[in-house]
Amino acid sequence: MAANSASGRAQRNARCRATYISNSHPMTFRLLLAGLLLAVTAHAQPAQVVKTNPQPVYMHYMPWFETPATNNGAWGLHWRMSNQNPNIIVDPATGKRQIAAYYYPLIGPYASSDPDVLEYHLLLLKYAGVDGLLIDFYGNGGNDLPLLLRNTNALVPRTADVGLKFGVVFEDQFAATLADATANMQYVGANYFSKPNYLQVNGKPLLLTFGPQKYQTPADWTQILGALPT
Numbered sequence: 001m002a003a004n005s006a007s008g009r010a011q012r013n014a015r016c017r018a019t020y021i022s023n024s025h026p027m028t029f030r031l032l033l034a035g036l037l038l039a040v041t042a043h044a045q046p047a048q049v050v051k052t053n054p055q056p057v058y059m060h061y062m063p064w065f066e067t068p069a070t071n072n073g074a075w076g077l078h079w080r081m082s083n084q085n086p087n088i089i090v091d092p093a094t095g096k097r098q099i100a101a102y103y104y105p106l107i108g109p110y111a112s113s114d115p116d117v118l119e120y121h122l123l124l125l126k127y128a129g130v131d132g133l134l135i136d137f138y139g140n141g142g143n144d145l146p147l148l149l150r151n152t153n154a155l156v157p158r159t160a161d162v163g164l165k166f167g168v169v170f171e172d173q174f175a176a177t178l179a180d181a182t183a184n185m186q187y188v189g190a191n192y193f194s195k196p197n198y199l200q201v202n203g204k205p206l207l208l209t210f211g212p213q214k215y216q217t218p219a220d221w222t223q224i225l226g227a228l229p230t
Contacts, residue, residue: 046163051129058199059125060169061133063112063151070111071147079109112151115158122162132165132199134208138174139184145174153191160197167199167206168192173213178223181215186227193229 066076075086081100086109088098099109110117125133135155138148159166168188175181188207192198199206207228215224 056131058132062136065112067111113154118158126162134167134169137168138171140187165197165199169208171210182227185224189228
């Protein structure tokens, strides 16, 4: 009975999302319908996508977007930057807000930890033929942004649910000290490398760096990378 009840709630939630998308964006609706129906069952196996090009494709993913509901009543920095105000409605007919972006999201400004948003993004990637995500990672220690870690850890388990791989793009710029950067790297190794869907090259976990920007000497990176398991 509990399983049937949970399945029923999931199906109702999926129908609500599909109704919004079908009314506003029929092409997006047709693309996602099959995926949404497959995703409503908690233990469903990820759908297989037949690709016309065998080349692996990975997307750089930034988990740094916040709405007032997830950020103590304030829009996150990356919707505002220095000169935009998402509280301003620029198109009353559509509800479009003033945001710091060249392209306006079909679902409007969103929160990167929202489970419905994560499902939507991952299904878009899956059915577009993308094989995995390269997640920008700011860290667990130092002068970083704690919401980014929360958002990353909301995203990572969902990648396996839809059959996508993931890797980490390591950011060093907000680690206040070399010890903080080393602790951040240790966190990556301990919490992500062992995931079955973590990206590997020649049997080794793939790790990218955005930069480096702050720590730039071989001695620095010898210490930082020394935190990883051998």
